[in-house]
Amino acid sequence: MRTANRELALLLPAMLLTTVGFAIVYTRGSETLSAASLVYGAFFLGLFAVVHLARRILVPHTDPYLLPITALLSTLGILMIYRLNAPLALQQALWLVVGLGVFVTVLVVFRRFRILSDYKYLIGMVGVGLLLVTVVFGREVNGARLWVYVGSIGFQLPELAKILLMVFFAAYLCDVRELLAVSTRRILGIGIPPVRYLMPLLVVWAFSLALLIFMKDLGTSLLFFSAMLALLYVATERPFYVVVGIVLFAAGAYVLYHIFPHVRIRVDIWLNPWVDPSGRGYQILQSLFALASGGLLGRGLGEGYLVTSSGRPLIPASETDFIFSAIGEELGLVGGIAIILLYLIFVYRGLRIAMAAGDDFSRLVAVGLSAIFGIQAFLILGGVTKLIPLTGITLPFVSYGGSSIVSNFALLALLLLAGERAVQEEETVRTPVIVGVGETG
Amino acid sequence: MERCTRRLFWFFVVLFLLLTGQLAYVQVFAAPRLNTDPSNTRAIEEQMRVERGLILSRDGVELARNVKEGMYFLRSYPQEGLAEPWLGYNSLRYGRAGVERVYNTELAGEMDALRIRNLLDIITGKPKRGADVVLSLDWEIQRAAVEALGDRTGAVVALDPATGAVLACTSYPRYDPNSLEQDWERLIADPGRPLFDRATGGLYPPGSVFKMVVAAAALQEGKVTVDSQFDDTGSYVAGGYEVANFGDQSYGVHDFAEATISSINTTYAKVGVDVGATTLARYAGAFGLGESLPWALGGKTGVFPDPGTMDTAHVAQVSFGQGQLLVSPFEMALVASGIANGGRIMAPYLVEEIRDYRGSVIEKTRPRVWRQAISEDTAAVLKDLMVRVVAEGTGTNAAISGVNVAGKTGTAEVDEGETHAWFIGFAPAEAPRVAVAVIVENAGTGGAIAAPVAKRVMETALGRR
Numbered sequence: 001m002r003t004a005n006r007e008l009a010l011l012l013p014a015m016l017l018t019t020v021g022f023a024i025v026y027t028r029g030s031e032t033l034s035a036a037s038l039v040y041g042a043f044f045l046g047l048f049a050v051v052h053l054a055r056r057i058l059v060p061h062t063d064p065y066l067l068p069i070t071a072l073l074s075t076l077g078i079l080m081i082y083r084l085n086a087p088l089a090l091q092q093a094l095w096l097v098v099g100l101g102v103f104v105t106v107l108v109v110f111r112r113f114r115i116l117s118d119y120k121y122l123i124g125m126v127g128v129g130l131l132l133v134t135v136v137f138g139r140e141v142n143g144a145r146l147w148v149y150v151g152s153i154g155f156q157l158p159e160l161a162k163i164l165l166m167v168f169f170a171a172y173l174c175d176v177r178e179l180l181a182v183s184t185r186r187i188l189g190i191g192i193p194p195v196r197y198l199m200p201l202l203v204v205w206a207f208s209l210a211l212l213i214f215m216k217d218l219g220t221s222l223l224f225f226s227a228m229l230a231l232l233y234v235a236t237e238r239p240f241y242v243v244v245g246i247v248l249f250a251a252g253a254y255v256l257y258h259i260f261p262h263v264r265i266r267v268d269i270w271l272n273p274w275v276d277p278s279g280r281g282y283q284i285l286q287s288l289f290a291l292a293s294g295g296l297l298g299r300g301l302g303e304g305y306l307v308t309s310s311g312r313p314l315i316p317a318s319e320t321d322f323i324f325s326a327i328g329e330e331l332g333l334v335g336g337i338a339i340i341l342l343y344l345i346f347v348y349r350g351l352r353i354a355m356a357a358g359d360d361f362s363r364l365v366a367v368g369l370s371a372i373f374g375i376q377a378f379l380i381l382g383g384v385t386k387l388i389p390l391t392g393i394t395l396p397f398v399s400y401g402g403s404s405i406v407s408n409f410a411l412l413a414l415l416l417l418a419g420e421r422a423v424q425e426e427e428t429v430r431t432p433v434i435v436g437v438g439e440t441g
Numbered sequence: 442m443e444r445c446t447r448r449l450f451w452f453f454v455v456l457f458l459l460l461t462g463q464l465a466y467v468q469v470f471a472a473p474r475l476n477t478d479p480s481n482t483r484a485i486e487e488q489m490r491v492e493r494g495l496i497l498s499r500d501g502v503e504l505a506r507n508v509k510e511g512m513y514f515l516r517s518y519p520q521e522g523l524a525e526p527w528l529g530y531n532s533l534r535y536g537r538a539g540v541e542r543v544y545n546t547e548l549a550g551e552m553d554a555l556r557i558r559n560l561l562d563i564i565t566g567k568p569k570r571g572a573d574v575v576l577s578l579d580w581e582i583q584r585a586a587v588e589a590l591g592d593r594t595g596a597v598v599a600l601d602p603a604t605g606a607v608l609a610c611t612s613y614p615r616y617d618p619n620s621l622e623q624d625w626e627r628l629i630a631d632p633g634r635p636l637f638d639r640a641t642g643g644l645y646p647p648g649s650v651f652k653m654v655v656a657a658a659a660l661q662e663g664k665v666t667v668d669s670q671f672d673d674t675g676s677y678v679a680g681g682y683e684v685a686n687f688g689d690q691s692y693g694v695h696d697f698a699e700a701t702i703s704s705i706n707t708t709y710a711k712v713g714v715d716v717g718a719t720t721l722a723r724y725a726g727a728f729g730l731g732e733s734l735p736w737a738l739g740g741k742t743g744v745f746p747d748p749g750t751m752d753t754a755h756v757a758q759v760s761f762g763q764g765q766l767l768v769s770p771f772e773m774a775l776v777a778s779g780i781a782n783g784g785r786i787m788a789p790y791l792v793e794e795i796r797d798y799r800g801s802v803i804e805k806t807r808p809r810v811w812r813q814a815i816s817e818d819t820a821a822v823l824k825d826l827m828v829r830v831v832a833e834g835t836g837t838n839a840a841i842s843g844v845n846v847a848g849k850t851g852t853a854e855v856d857e858g859e860t861h862a863w864f865i866g867f868a869p870a871e872a873p874r875v876a877v878a879v880i881v882e883n884a885g886t887g888g889a890i891a892a893p894v895a896k897r898v899m900e901t902a903l904g905r906r
Contacts, residue, residue: 230452234445277480285480291467292475293483305486314483333468337461344457351450355443367446378456387463 008052010068015045018075024301025083040082043093044075051100055416058107062419065349069342070397070412074099074405076339077398080327081319083302088319088400095402099409106413113417117171117361124168130161135214156403158220159394162227162372163411169204169228170364173235176200177360181236201241201248204228209252216262218253219379219391225249227372234354234367270389286315287325287384291336298332305329319400321392324384339398340381347374353419362418369415373408485533489513492798494548494571496528496540499793502580504528505541516541522615523587524578526638527738527791530618535625538636540574540791543737547572547795547804554803570798577606577793577806582875585901586611589894594633595862595881596640596770599898602778602867602876604808605787608902610771612639641740644767645880648853649687649704649835649887650863651762653776653823656701658724659712661819667698667826677707680753684710684761687852687886701826702834704850706761713760718748721759727814728776728786730768735788735811743768762851774878776814777865780827781847781873784820786811828870831892836864838892841900845870848895850887859883862890868899875902 019041048071055067074096082089110116116123134157139147147154173180180197208225212218229245232238257263265280273281273288293299304326305314318326328336350370357363376396383390394404467475475481492514496505504524507514516531518524529539537545546552550571586597586609599609614635616628628635637643659665675691677684686692686706692699700708713721725731725745734740746755746765758764771789779786788811795804815823827847830836836848848866855861862884867876877898879891 230449234442234449237442237445274480285478288467288471288475289478289481289483291464292472294468295472296469305483314486328464328468333465336464336468340457340460340464344453347453348450351446351453354446360442363442363446367449371449374453374456378453378460381460382463385460385463385467387460 007055007064007067008049010065011045011048011052011071014068014072015041015048015075017072018044018079021076021079021301022082025079040078040093044071044078044096047097047100051104054104055107058104058111059416059420062416063349063353066346066412066416066419069346069349070409073339073342073397076327077323077395077400077405079301080323080330080398081400083330084319084323084326091402092400092405095405098402099405102406103409103413106410107417110414110417113414113420114359114361116167116365117174120168120171123164124172127161127164127168130157130164131211131215134158134161138215140216154403156394156401158215159401159403159407160410162224162376163369163407163414165224166227166231166368166372167365167414169231170235170368171361172200173231173364174360177235180232180241181238198244201232201245204232205245205248205252208249209256212253212256212263213260216260217392218263218266218389219383219393222249222391223372223376223379223393226375227368230371230375231364231368235360235364266389266391270386273386283316283322284384284386284390287322288386290315290322290325290329291385294329294332294336296333298328298330298335301330303330320394321380321390321399322384323399324381324395327398343374343377343381343396346370350374350415353415357418366415366418369411369418373411482533486513488549489515489533491549492570493531494550494573494798496544496548496574496576498576498578498580498583500580504576504578505531516618518618520580521619522617523583523611525615525618526612526636527610527641528618530621532621535621539638540576540738543739544574544792544795547574552795552803555797572803573796573798574792575794575796576791577601577604577608578610578791579608579902582609582898582902583611585609586894586898589897590879590881593881593884594639595879595884596638596643597880597894597898598640598771598774598878599902600774600778600789600876601787602781602873603787605778605789605811606793606808607789607791608875609898610640610791612637612643638740639770639880641734641738641769641771643880644741644743644769645861645863645882646764646766646853646855647762647768647773648851648861648863649706649709649762650773650776650849650851650865650878651759651766651768652701652704652709652851653780653827653849653865654724654728654730655709655713655716655721655760656697656826657728657780657815657819657823658716658720659697660822661724661815662716662720664715665697665712667696667822669697671695671697671700671705671708671711673705673707675707677710677757679710679714679757680755682754682757684757698826698829701849702829704761704830704835709761710757714753714756716760718751718756718759721745721756722748724815727812728772728779729812729814730772730776732812734771736790738791740771741769743772763854770878770880773863773865773880774876775811777867777878778873778876779812779814780820780823781867781870781876782820783817784815785813824870827866831866835886835888836866836892838888839864839866839896839899841868841896841903841905844868844899844903844905846896846899847873848892850892852886852888855883859885863887864891864895866895866899868903875899 022040078089078092081092134148137148208221212221232241269280273284277285315322315325347370354363354366380393380395382388394401396408503519505518508517527539529541531537531541548571550569590597590613596612614633616635672694673692684707692705722745730743731745744767755764759766775786788809790806794802796802824847828845831839831846831848835850839846839848846868847870851863853861862881864879864887867873877895879894881890884890
């Protein structure tokens with residue numbers, strides 16, 4: 001099957017699953033299955049069919065699995081939001097349309113993908129600027145400064161900044177990777193580069209700690225730092241940077257743990273949420289209770305306890321940060337693992353693009369974007385399951401939030417653009433008619 | 442770079458495996474512990490989704506039913522507070538109390554007898570429903586008790602002496618369980634303790650109603666007969682303590698029957714001292730005073746002071762129901778029912794039967810004897826004395842025309858304030874169908890205050906109103 005058709009073939013079952021989900025949730029409210037419950041499903045199928053066509057025209061040779069995965073994740077997200085808070089689902093559907101619009105726009109505007117590397121400093125400055133705006137004008141929500149408000153509309157600018165900074169850092173490493181990869185000595189089998197080449201790492205480190213201090217958010221800080229570290233590792237092929245980076249970050253985090261109470265509270269609550277079950281430990285405990293009540297197979301769509309009989313939501317922020325807890329309650333361990341696998345497949349396809357990419361820039365952008373996407377999913381999934389301390393970041397494509405969904409579709413578009421060249425190169429290699437291209441990256 | 446990208450992927454595989462492991466741990470292995478965690482309110486939420494059984498009086502009046510709100514069944518109490526405090530409540534916030542608490546297993550449909558039916562319902566997709574609890578309570582008698590007591594602090598208990606069935610039970614102040622959550626702060630701060638059931642839990646000095654226990658001991662032990670002669674001067678000194686009659690009356694020469702009918706303290710003090718503390722304690726115990734009630738609903742038990750520590754003065758005081766002696770209204774109702782039932786006290790019960798939602802009876806209470814308090818002969822003598830109390834003595838306000846009512850008044854002195862008004866009795870004396878105990882706190886004399894309440898309840902029970 002042609003790769004493009006493969007994508008269409010995968011979109012169909014994804015949308016069918018969502019349609020059935022909506023029908024289930026809908027019938028719980030109204031006893032009868034009316035056509036209205038199918039409208040959502042039909043709407044999404046149409047929407048993604050259009051986007052699929054646009055993708056087919058603009059980047060015909062790219063990865064066919066990423067779009068169906070995001071389609072399933074984002075419509076499952078809307079389904080869950082619809083079940084939690086019906087009016088919000090309509091807004092989220094609107095944001096999905098905007099996100100897909102941005103997706104197509106990015107495909108059109110950056111068709112000549114590698115041109116981006118020429119503007120790396122501009123991109124980097126805009127990325128840092130967005131974070132600065134957040135730090136200066138941001139409003140604190142739940143102890144973290146992640147939101148900037150224009151009027152009543154809130155923007156989570158770090159969501160966009162993460163893409164820009166990844167693109168910048170990938171482009172930057174393209175230029176300097178040869179230098180950084182030089183090692184003069186070896187200790188314990190690990191090559192040690194000259195000390196002055198540690199500068200980029202130190203800048204990234206200081207930058208991440210500054211985020212932690214000023215945004216008061218361990219999650220965003222850890223997200224940027226580990227994604228950049230992953231990129232640095234792939235670009236230089238030096239495990240040394242990873243080791244030094246982890247040591248530095250651990251040391252920094254340790255010091256900050258003792259200086260800043262908000263970091264300490266997060267960690268202490270992670271270690272023992274039962275100290276304050278109705279206060280600071282409330283969120284994570286409710287998340288665990290929700291997951292536990294779901295068990296292996298879940299209570300079924302629409303069967304979870306979302307609000308108490310007095311109308312108070314049982315899991316706070318269940319449409320955003322804790323959406324996975326609601327999914328785990330209703331779809332069980334089986335559904336939860338399915339979601340985790342979808343994220344892993346996304347990362348896998350992203351890294352496959354990197355490996356097949358014909359040039360360093362595409363390769364590193366694909367690594368950076370896949371890494372930051374995967375780490376973000378891991379941080380929030382690990383947070384709500386109490387594997388790691390809870391941080392207030394969104395579950396990509398699933399959580400409610402315009403900034404999040406729009407940014408992640410932009411990320412997807414860039415990833416597919418990076419993959420387009422790759423496939424072209426691959427096919428070029430496979431085509432025996434063209435002689436003289438003996439090497440690929 | 443390819444090798445490192447591959448390694449990066451394996452790193453992600455490890456991360457996501459850890460995630461999967463943690464998720465499996467939380468959702469499967471730790472789930473039983475998390476599901477029963479004290480801070481987990483989901484279990485209560487879950488029970489709120491079960492259509493809880495009704496609580497009905499035996500004449501079919503709904504005391505507790507459900508109102509569906511969204512997915513939840515919220516409890517509603519159509520009779521407002523008239524069955525409180527013992528009926529209790531079922532609240533998400535404040536838990537459960539009373540019948541709602543004690544019979545929760547049945548009401549929530551979790552009893553063993555329902556297990557197979559529940560399984561069938563799960564298979565056939567029917568929602569789980571709790572079992573209905575049918576009380577022995579007669580709503581007409583309950584209403585009469587509530588109305589007769591009015592808004593005076595106190596309690597009324599009515600039993601069927603032949604079976605032990607609780608026909609009515611009320612305590613004032615009460616509360617409305619429908620607005621429990623709004624009223625909670627006020628209710629727990631109220632010095633009148635509306636959440637507290639005075640009928641089964643209130644401990645009071647019994648005053649002269651206790652004379653029936655003393656009389657039982659004296660008669661059965663052969664210390665007196667109804668014809669034994671006494672001479673009253675209005676005062677009797679026992680162990681340095683001077684006993685006086687109510688209203689400082691003096692009765693002159695009289696027999697034991699007269700001492701009971703007119704409730705003469707001096708004579709009872711003499712008789713009691715003659716019987717002795719140990720024997721009095723034994724008879725109090727025989728009537729069940731100080732014994733746990735033979736049911737799941739609890740209640741406080743009375744206190745008969747340790748006979749070994751009682752001096753003569755104390756024995757004299759206890760003989761007319763004062764001193765360190767404390768009883769609950771429910772216990773006094775049981776005493777009355779024992780005398781009514783030939784000396785046999787039937788085990789009291791409040792729940793007549795448990796029915797599943799189809800109406801078939803799962804459990805039915807069979808009347809059983811709790812204790813043989815006194816001999817049938819003694820009971821017969823006491824009954825005659827009590828009939829005369831109502832016919833010609835202190836209890837005339839309890840008389841019902843055309844019915845032989847037996848009774849005994851009590852006017853218990855308290856440390857502060859007006860006396861407590863007591864009345865115990867039963868009717869009809871020949872074949873008792875109802876036994877009652879009434880207390881009105883700090884209200885005056887038993888004859889004036891408590892006897893009319895008892896009369897109203899007995900009349901209703903006998904269908905005379």
